[in-house]
Amino acid sequence: MNTETSHSFAERLLKSRYIWPLAALLLMLIFNLLLDASFLDIHFDNGRFYGNPIDILHRSAPVALLAIGMTVVIATGGIDLSVGAVMAIAGAVCANLLVATDVSLFTVLVAGIASGLLCGLINGALVSYMGIQPIIATLLLMVTGRGIAQLLNDGQIVTFQHAGFSWLGSGTLLGIPVTIWLVLLVFIISQLMLRRTALGLFVEAVGCNSSASRYLGINDRTVKLMAYLLTGFCAALAGIISAADINGSDANNVGLWLELDAILAVVLGGAALSGGRFSIPLSLLGVLIIQTLNTTIMVSGMPSKLNLLIKALAVVLVLLLQSDIFRKQISGLAGKWRHS
Amino acid sequence: MNIKTLAMMSLLLLSQNAMAEIVVGFAQVGSESGWRTNFSNDMREEAKRRGITLKFADSQQQQANQIRAVRTFIAMRVDAIVIAPVVETGWTPILRQAQRSDIPVIILDRNIRADEDLYLTRIASDFVEEGVKAAQWLVENEQDECRVVELQGTVGSTAAIDRGTGFNRVIDKHDNITIVRSQTAEFTRNRGKEVMESFLRAEDPNSICALWAHNDEMALGAIQAIKESGLAPGEDIKVISVDGIPDYFLAMANGLANVTVELDPHLGAPTYDVIQRYLKGDTDIPKLIRTTGDVYTQATAAEEYQKRSQ
Numbered sequence: 025m026n027t028e029t030s031h032s033f034a035e036r037l038l039k040s041r042y043i044w045p046l047a048a049l050l051l052m053l054i055f056n057l058l059l060d061a062s063f064l065d066i067h068f069d070n071g072r073f074y075g076n077p078i079d080i081l082h083r084s085a086p087v088a089l090l091a092i093g094m095t096v097v098i099a100t101g102g103i104d105l106s107v108g109a110v111m112a113i114a115g116a117v118c119a120n121l122l123v124a125t126d127v128s129l130f131t132v133l134v135a136g137i138a139s140g141l142l143c144g145l146i147n148g149a150l151v152s153y154m155g156i157q158p159i160i161a162t163l164l165l166m167v168t169g170r171g172i173a174q175l176l177n178d179g180q181i182v183t184f185q186h187a188g189f190s191w192l193g194s195g196t197l198l199g200i201p202v203t204i205w206l207v208l209l210v211f212i213i214s215q216l217m218l219r220r221t222a223l224g225l226f227v228e229a230v231g232c233n234s235s236a237s238r239y240l241g242i243n244d245r246t247v248k249l250m251a252y253l254l255t256g257f258c259a260a261l262a263g264i265i266s267a268a269d270i271n272g273s274d275a276n277n278v279g280l281w282l283e284l285d286a287i288l289a290v291v292l293g294g295a296a297l298s299g300g301r302f303s304i305p306l307s308l309l310g311v312l313i314i315q316t317l318n319t320t321i322m323v324s325g326m327p328s329k330l331n332l333l334i335k336a337l338a339v340v341l342v343l344l345l346q347s348d349i350f351r352k353q354i355s356g357l358a359g360k361w362r363h364s
Numbered sequence: 365m366n367i368k369t370l371a372m373m374s375l376l377l378l379s380q381n382a383m384a385e386i387v388v389g390f391a392q393v394g395s396e397s398g399w400r401t402n403f404s405n406d407m408r409e410e411a412k413r414r415g416i417t418l419k420f421a422d423s424q425q426q427q428a429n430q431i432r433a434v435r436t437f438i439a440m441r442v443d444a445i446v447i448a449p450v451v452e453t454g455w456t457p458i459l460r461q462a463q464r465s466d467i468p469v470i471i472l473d474r475n476i477r478a479d480e481d482l483y484l485t486r487i488a489s490d491f492v493e494e495g496v497k498a499a500q501w502l503v504e505n506e507q508d509e510c511r512v513v514e515l516q517g518t519v520g521s522t523a524a525i526d527r528g529t530g531f532n533r534v535i536d537k538h539d540n541i542t543i544v545r546s547q548t549a550e551f552t553r554n555r556g557k558e559v560m561e562s563f564l565r566a567e568d569p570n571s572i573c574a575l576w577a578h579n580d581e582m583a584l585g586a587i588q589a590i591k592e593s594g595l596a597p598g599e600d601i602k603v604i605s606v607d608g609i610p611d612y613f614l615a616m617a618n619g620l621a622n623v624t625v626e627l628d629p630h631l632g633a634p635t636y637d638v639i640q641r642y643l644k645g646d647t648d649i650p651k652l653i654r655t656t657g658d659v660y661t662q663a664t665a666a667e668e669y670q671k672r673s674q
Contacts, residue, residue, distance in 0.1 A: 060566070069594065070594050074565075074593070075565070076565055079561055079562065079565060083558055083561075179394075179395055181553070181581070181611075183611055194588070194592055266554060269554065269557065269588075270553045270554055270557055270584075270585055270588060271588070272553060274552060274553055274554065274581075276552075277550070277552040277553075277554065277555075278554060319562060321547075322547055322558075322559055322562035322563075322566075323562050323565060323566040325545060325546075325547075325566070327546075328516055328519050328546070328547055328548035329519050329520070331519070331548065
């Protein structure tokens with residue numbers, strides 16, 4: 025990387041895009057530090073790090089994985105509502121294999137991921153080759169997917185004991201939870217593929233104008249299909265770590281409404297739902313905002329019945345902060361007040 | 365003639381063969397949880413024990429199926445109809461139909477929103493009593509200062525509100541026990557673990573004496589969080605819960621949890637008691653009958669697990 029790009033990166037950071045989500049996150053951390061001065065403390069114990077920052081990163085892993093896939097799908101002008109259900113399917117597939125058979129961990133993981141890719145393939149085919157609206161196409165799997173997972177589990181919570189599999193959800197590597205490493209890995213690979221090859225450009229082109237990019241020679245259908253395969257993969261991985269975390273597959277509840285959190289994260293990162301320009305780092309920043317908010321609510325000791333209200337208010341505030349029009353109106357009002 | 369009417373006719377013929385004994389139609393929700401399966405089995409076994417013929421309909425979580433089943437029961441002229449409703453509303457028309465045919469209806473478990481005159485009685489678990497029993501165990505086993513963290517059920521659900529109320533009612537009379545943290549974990553294992561982790565960060569883990577969870581699933585998640593933080597669940601932090609699912613009995617048998625109040629699945633006996641009383645002409649039946657399950661501790665956990673996991 026030469027100095028020119030790093031300079032322009034610093035400039036970009038100050039001028040736009042990153043500054044407002046970052047400001048929101050910092051504000052939230054400051055609020056937490058005021059409530060509890062030791063909020064950001066990390067200590068090392070029993071060979072692993074403990075503390076709220078580690079918890080936030082660890083707990084945000086499923087949504088972070090979903091958000092990586094969701095960012096790309098939204099960039100192509102689509103949306104994937106089925107990711108929560110796909111998490112349930114992948115978890116159920118792995119749990120049943122672990123309980124019923126004696127296959128290797130590798131086979132279990134391959135089967136789990138394959139189930140997610142299959143779901144992605146179905147979504148992608150419905151959207152790009154059948155021309156069905158993404159919100160409807162993926163809604164199908166959102167509803168039936170959870171049913172399929174419940175069917176696999178026979179309506180029960182399937183629990184298993186497998187040290188290797190559990191390690192993926194609650195183990196540590198070099199003192200850091202494995203889930204955080206997994207998110208980093210998926211992030212780096214997807215970022216390299218999308219930013220170091222022309223793939224990212226194709227995705228943005230298809231999202232901006234699907235038919236125009238087709239005339240330019242981009243295979244828009246394949247690009248869209250790839251995007252849904254990616255969300256399927258990410259959702260399966262998220263389902264695997266969620267199941268590994270509790271040593272069981274709870275088809276009724278795992279990943280419930282997480283598709284909405286993933287979409288929210290992408291929006292908090294400043295991406296437009298209409299497609300086009302995207303940024304995975306910004307979406308991950310959105311994920312951190314959501315999870316910090318969740319952790320804040322949990323550790324602050326506020327009554328449970330206020331949870332959703334507080335979350336909604338905070339999200340509206342962050343979105344307003346990001347709105348150019350809102351900021352202009354505020355500074356306009358402030359200017360008027362100063363003049364009068 | 366379609367299959368449905370054919371099936372109904374054959375059922376009619378069958379039921380006429382057994383005119384002498386009592387015939388009860390039961391529209392069950394489905395088999396979505398282990399608890400529900402136990403509940404269905406109890407209804408079947410208790411009927412067999414009493415020589416009652418039970419017509420069982422699994423409604424697969426759909427009210428439409430339940431209503432269809434009840435309509436069939438009415439056509440069969442059963443002696444009584446038992447409904448474990450999927451949802452609260454929409455029961456009035458079918459209950460009227462049963463009333464016109466002079467068939468008593470008993471509602472089990474979940475509540476319905478309908479005129480009380482339309483059904484004989486409702487038999488359901490007493491959630492408040494479950495909370496009371498859970499708290500009493502703690503009171504009896506903890507004389508010293510005890511800081512409790514609470515995992516609440518889904519906000520606004522009857523089970524969460526009533527279990528919390530019952531528990532608080534008891535500990536309010538005992539100054540040594542206080543709830544220091546309370547947050548919802550939505551009755552699920554994943555959330556139970558996550559919220560417990562946050563409790564262990566926000567409080568000094570060594571100062572927490574007990575965990576009170578509104579159901580076993582959340583408790584099982586929390587047990588893992590306690591284990592991962594390096595403490596011993598069941599010893600360093602006592603684990604108190606409600607429901608009595610097999611996984612929790614296993615945890616108790618392994619010393620990871622202390623006590624659970626069973627969400628009573630044995631609704632068969634009180635149901636058939638009411639039906640037999642009513643058919644003998646007893647009309648003095650209360651509109652709501654409450655049941656509570658027993659308290660189970662580590663002492664019997666291993667053998668209870670054997671019994672329940674078959």
